[in-house]
Amino acid sequence: MTVALEMREIVKDFPGVRALDRVNFTIEPGQILGLCGENGAGKSTLMKILSGVIPHPEYEGRILIAGAEKRFRTTKEAEQSGIAIIHQELSLFPQLTVAENLFMGNEVARRGVIDWDETRSSAVRLLERFRINIDPDDLVSDLNIGENQLVEIARALSKNARFLILDEPTSALTGEEVVKLFSILRDLRQSGVACVYISHKLDEVKELCDAIAVLRDGRTIGEPMPTATLNKADIVRAMVGRDIAHLYPRVEHAPGETILEIKNFSVDHPFLPGERIIEDAAMHVREGEILGIYGLMGSGRSELLTAIFGGFAPDEFSGEVFIRGNRVKIQSPCDAIRAGIGLCTEDRKILGLFLEAGLDFNISIAALGRFFAGRGVVDRHRELETVRESIRTLGVKTPSEFQTVKNLSGGNQQKGLLGRWLLSRPSILFLDEPTRGVDVGAKSEIYQIMNRLKMENKGIVMVSSDLPELLGMSDRVMVMREGRLVAECAIGDATPEKLGALATGNV
Numbered sequence: 001m002t003v004a005l006e007m008r009e010i011v012k013d014f015p016g017v018r019a020l021d022r023v024n025f026t027i028e029p030g031q032i033l034g035l036c037g038e039n040g041a042g043k044s045t046l047m048k049i050l051s052g053v054i055p056h057p058e059y060e061g062r063i064l065i066a067g068a069e070k071r072f073r074t075t076k077e078a079e080q081s082g083i084a085i086i087h088q089e090l091s092l093f094p095q096l097t098v099a100e101n102l103f104m105g106n107e108v109a110r111r112g113v114i115d116w117d118e119t120r121s122s123a124v125r126l127l128e129r130f131r132i133n134i135d136p137d138d139l140v141s142d143l144n145i146g147e148n149q150l151v152e153i154a155r156a157l158s159k160n161a162r163f164l165i166l167d168e169p170t171s172a173l174t175g176e177e178v179v180k181l182f183s184i185l186r187d188l189r190q191s192g193v194a195c196v197y198i199s200h201k202l203d204e205v206k207e208l209c210d211a212i213a214v215l216r217d218g219r220t221i222g223e224p225m226p227t228a229t230l231n232k233a234d235i236v237r238a239m240v241g242r243d244i245a246h247l248y249p250r251v252e253h254a255p256g257e258t259i260l261e262i263k264n265f266s267v268d269h270p271f272l273p274g275e276r277i278i279e280d281a282a283m284h285v286r287e288g289e290i291l292g293i294y295g296l297m298g299s300g301r302s303e304l305l306t307a308i309f310g311g312f313a314p315d316e317f318s319g320e321v322f323i324r325g326n327r328v329k330i331q332s333p334c335d336a337i338r339a340g341i342g343l344c345t346e347d348r349k350i351l352g353l354f355l356e357a358g359l360d361f362n363i364s365i366a367a368l369g370r371f372f373a374g375r376g377v378v379d380r381h382r383e384l385e386t387v388r389e390s391i392r393t394l395g396v397k398t399p400s401e402f403q404t405v406k407n408l409s410g411g412n413q414q415k416g417l418l419g420r421w422l423l424s425r426p427s428i429l430f431l432d433e434p435t436r437g438v439d440v441g442a443k444s445e446i447y448q449i450m451n452r453l454k455m456e457n458k459g460i461v462m463v464s465s466d467l468p469e470l471l472g473m474s475d476r477v478m479v480m481r482e483g484r485l486v487a488e489c490a491i492g493d494a495t496p497e498k499l500g501a502l503a504t505g506n507v
């Protein structure tokens with residue numbers, strides 16, 4: 001069999017970092033190849049080279065398709081050779097519609113004029129073909145992250161790629177959407193399309209991929225291994241070079257007093273008068289307790305956390321918030337931070353990080369008050385000491401604490417965001433999808449930190465779509481459906497089936 005695509009001896013340096021060190025990588029036709037490795041291992045960089053995002057000659061080494069050397073200077077050139085990539089970071093244009101985004105750069109034009117009717121009906125056909133239930137006239141800014149990702153996938157597929165690269169495509173998809181995506185990818189494999197699939201969800205990788213290639217610190221670890229012969233521990237060992245004992249190290253700890261309670265909490269819909277995105281929610285979390293919130297995407301989980309954190313205008317929500325039994329008024333995130341609440345958001349790019357700023361600034365921003373040395377001056381020395389400490393504890397992979405955040409790998413950005421909230425020492429911490437895009441080693445570190453906070457009697461509310469994580473770490477689980485907190489389960493009674501049924505209303 002001829003080798004479909006080969007990358008040989010690829011080297012890529014960034015200032016202060018050798019991201020790829022003589023990497024060899026081969027994809028066979030009609031193969032779904034998993035690409036695994038820790039945060040910062042070089043997975044996205046390798047695929048950016050393959051897809052022309054990092055153009056020739058900004059790297060060393062060669063790319064061969066069926067033996068012929070290719071030098072892509074643009075993504076368009078890579079697409080012409082049949083290579084399409086779906087990026088880890090969302091790259092749609094929020095102000096445009098779904099249909100416009102689908103054909104951006106490949107507009108359906110007649111005599112130089114874009115044919116909007118044809119664009120729209122092509123979009124309808126494309127979405128139907130992949131059974132994606134989204135209105136092509138919707139603005140992308142009105143879609144949630146999962147829908148965004150589905151549109152990106154449809155866009156890549158519209159280019160009739162022979163090699164499709166997916167960089168953590170399912171991080172924001174629901175179980176049902178993942179099933180849909182996998183069946184799309186298997187159909188494509190049938191028709192001879194090869195696929196590179198990057199993911200930290202090793203169960204998914206094992207289920208979907210024919211073989212797995214592993215990168216560690218910019219180097220290839222052996223030949224790709226057929227998944228049939230592997231178990232998860234083998235993959236982890238290849239990725240991190242050691243065994244990880246217990247991924248979900250829940251500690252038993254008797255919870256204390258109720259630290260946060262909300263009552264009659266409602267949030268109005270921003271566009272539909274009379275509709276609500278949160279309806280009459282009530283919940284509490286105790287000291288030394290991790291409350292997990294489960295629900296489908298769009299069920300209002302993130303909005304609930306954001307609303308309590310003061311992220312909505314005062315006239316958009318109603319309800320009461322009590323901290324240690326005292327009624328508090330939280331009308332802005334500043335009020336929330338002052339009341340001892342921290343919110344680690346799910347969308348690090350839009351809501352969380354200052355991408356153009358340094359890692360140091362991003363980590364210390366919510367805790368700057370601690371470093372004031374009088375007269376409004378910040379004790380920069382102490383600030384940096386603390387920042388370095390938190391980079392060490394979380395194992396953020398970066399050439400220095402001053403690195404611009406947008407240059408960090410996805411998982412390392414997430415760690416930086418978490419570092420920020422840990423530093424502000426909140427007594428109540430909201431974590432929205434805390435380990436999305438984070439590798440197994442770092443996941444286990446984040447869980448250790450959550451446990452430490454629990455032992456220090458902090459109250460933690462965690463929203464997670466990752467059921468094993470939710471069940472593995474929470475002490476109690478509440479389920480949200482269509483803006484309502486519909487049920488509560490002791491952790492002993494919570495099973496994936498039960499939570500799934502409660503979340504969809506099929507009880």
Ligand SMILES: Nc1ncnc2c1ncn2[C@@H]1O[C@H](COP(=O)(O)OP(=O)(O)OP(=O)(O)O)[C@@H](O)[C@H]1O
Nearest residue numbers: 014019039040041042043044045407408409410411
């Ligand atoms: N534009 C850039 N400028 C400087 N350094 C970069 C840039 N892009 C990537 N790097 C560095 O190159 C290394 C590899 O990053 P890459 O994004 O490829 O990792 P990854 O394997 O995709 O990780 P993750 O699982 O976190 O997404 C990291 O150390 C990263 O900080």
Ligand SMILES: [Mg+2]
Nearest residue numbers: 044088409410
């Ligand atoms: Mg990456």
